[in-house]
Amino acid sequence: MSDPGRLRYLLALSRPRFWLYLAGPVLVGVAFAAESVADLVTPGTAVAFAYFLLPANVYLYGVNDAFDAEIDAANPKKDDREARWRGDPSVAAVVVACGLLGAATFLALPRVAWPYLAGFFFLGTEYSAPPLRFKTTPFLDSLSNGLYILPGAAAFAAVAGTHPPVAALVGAWFWAMGMHTFSAIPDVEPDREAGVRTTATFLGETRTYAYCLACWLAAAAAFALVDVRLGALLSAYPVAVFAVFRSGVDVERAYWWYPALNTVVGATLTLGALWRLVNG
Template identity: 40%
Template sequence: MSENILSLALRISRIRFWIYTGGTYVVGFALGMGSWEAFLRPEYMIYLFYFFIPANIFIYGVNDYFDQETDKNNPKKDAQEYRLEKKDEKGLFSLLAVVTGISLILLATQADLTAQLIFASFLFLSFFYSAPPLRFKEIPGIDFASNMLYIMPGIFGYYLASGFLPPWFLILAGFFHIAAMHLFSAIPDIGYDTKAGLRTTAVTLGERPSLILCLLFWTGLSMIVIPASGIHPAAFLVLIYPAVPLLLLLKRDHDIEKVYWYLPAINTTLGGLIFIAATLHTFG
């Protein structure tokens, strides 16, 4: 039984996406810390584990439960992701009960009100992105804006390390990135979402306008990152992001779904570079 629950937890949590919460937390913490020794703090380790595994079980467990109807005709659930089955529901409820309990304990044991608000915002957005009555994913414009849930671990990590909120331009850069990522990921699903009656931003705008909006968001990201780095040569790698929708707009014959699945590797690589740079800076 325990092996089945563990297997379900790994499938539900989408291992390839762990980096989107765990990695964001690590990068935020590294940018906020004053010394690499901060990595040895017990609270860093606790939230490192939380944002890599329980947080993803919470996000995608809620998502899979409430998306069963809209997911039934989407083939990516059989290939790149996991399709929840009726026999999994009992195990899913058990997993969600455990991670919800862990989440509430962490929330309650935070002595700092600002940290509590950041953490609570993460839980609120993670739950109501998929769950009714709010179900943000079905509201054009709000769907990609609510994807801010993936930036909240970074804001939390930065605050945990420094005692201060990140600079506004870093938060804005994060928003531009997650907005583009969400919209870009929704484009391959336009046909399936339309059939399921799901009205996303991508469904509302269509493919090319959605790609143009992705281009604008990622261009905004680049315009923040490059100057913020002091025009460091490595920062120009961020231009990979706006280059992706630009090339797709110029090339009529393309497979956007195939391109999308390269983005986790790009995010991991560039996030790793930011982490290394931030950590090395503390030795200076």
């Protein structure tokens, strides 16, 4: 593989559509923790955002693709929107290097943020890799995907010097569980053919919709305990999944709409926090 081809492959492997799933929570966490404009951009927040924007995605999805190579051989989603693992040693070395680069986040952020960083790397690895490989156990696959909100929790803790509100952590975790399980619906048949057990294959498509609805309702309720406006904003997710289910839209198509929904919700959260900051 040529160097330009390898770079294009690594870019596809990192799932650019989903970069903000890790970096976005960092922005939200910083915005809500900041007590002054100066808190928004510090060496620590800059390192966290830069790492979780790209290297963390290369690591997370690289580990996923490496251990899912046999399963993904029959997954049509890998034909155009994502990349199949090619087993290139240099690509594997880049993935490992991106994981090791995560040590920079521990050096850049205070110790109060370390449990969230450690949780991200543990869950991000063991979601796909043996011996635990959470993604092959129904409900543990969903539960472990709270890993996506941990960069945001680390950023909040780093700026505020204290842990995020428990209700916000719970709400965000339920949000991530719903996102993960909804994204697994298009993979139900390929996963069943490959003998992989997930929450979605265990429940079936209809009950998986109900599970996602329950997760997102719980997320909205938990955020409402922090601020009723947050709960109202998060209610966009249960409304959206109910609309998709009732409309009969192909879930494989609807799945690709969610990065846009997440971007809008994340931007609204961040702008709201910045408005509070600027206006006291």
